[in-house]
Amino acid sequence: DAGITQSPRHKVTETGTPVTLRCHQTENHRYMYWYRQDPGHGLRLIHYSYGVKDTDKGEVSDGYSVSRSKTEDFLLTLESATSSQTSVYFCAISDKGTTGGELFFGEGSRLTVL
Amino acid sequence: AQKVTQAQTEISVVEKEDVTLDCVYETRDTTYYLFWYKQPPSGELVFLIRRNSFDEQNEISGRYSWNFQKSTSSFNFTITASQVVDSAVYFCALSVVNAGNNRKLIWGLGTSLAVNP
Numbered sequence: 001d002a003g004i005t006q007s008p009r010h011k012v013t014e015t016g017t018p019v020t021l022r023c024h025q026t027e028n029h030r031y032m033y034w035y036r037q038d039p040g041h042g043l044r045l046i047h048y049s050y051g052v053k054d055t056d057k058g059e060v061s062d063g064y065s066v067s068r069s070k071t072e073d074f075l076l077t078l079e080s081a082t083s084s085q086t087s088v089y090f091c092a093i094s095d096k097g098t099t100g101g102e103l104f105f106g107e108g109s110r111l112t113v114l
Numbered sequence: 115a116q117k118v119t120q121a122q123t124e125i126s127v128v129e130k131e132d133v134t135l136d137c138v139y140e141t142r143d144t145t146y147y148l149f150w151y152k153q154p155p156s157g158e159l160v161f162l163i164r165r166n167s168f169d170e171q172n173e174i175s176g177r178y179s180w181n182f183q184k185s186t187s188s189f190n191f192t193i194t195a196s197q198v199v200d201s202a203v204y205f206c207a208l209s210v211v212n213a214g215n216n217r218k219l220i221w222g223l224g225t226s227l228a229v230n231p
Contacts, residue, residue: 040223041223042205042221042222042223042224043159043205043221044221045218045219050216056216088157090159092159097216097217100146100147100164100166100209100217101164102149102161102164103151103159103161103219104161105151105158105159105160106158107157107158108157108158
């Protein structure tokens, strides 16, 4: 199994509070991704990274920011959480992002915003 | 449009039945990749297979087989002699080149398979 850990795995927070989710990999893969999964919407890409300090927006990036200061860590921040950001968040890694490589996923982080 | 359609939202079968999960895609790319992922009740997403658009050979891995047909833009997944452990949501995905010349994955909405004893 690919070495990916997400933390926290579960979090309940209140509207307006900042939240940071962490993704840590031990595979030295170049590409890292943050997805959210919601019923009826499947998996939607929030942000991705193609290298240290190199990030780009996905299809649902509003309200989220990311940072990647080291190869192994990719942080997803909700500056001011809203109830619409209640979701399951998945981190994924790939060593061949631009050539259609497979993704390896973390176990997910369930976020509830009250 | 570039999209992936998994028309079967839910499928329920009895153990040992064969079951086929359909995946139909649309893309204007000539080079693309197709994937299947499995999401069991525990929640993690597990990579099953990747095919590129130039390789239409069918693939078999144990009880799993995949039928890729460019003529019908389909990449169907068959489980032979299904087992309870096959119960999961299965996602089909398509990798295409986006406007920034990077690849992006387009996901189907998934098919929930329930295998009953």
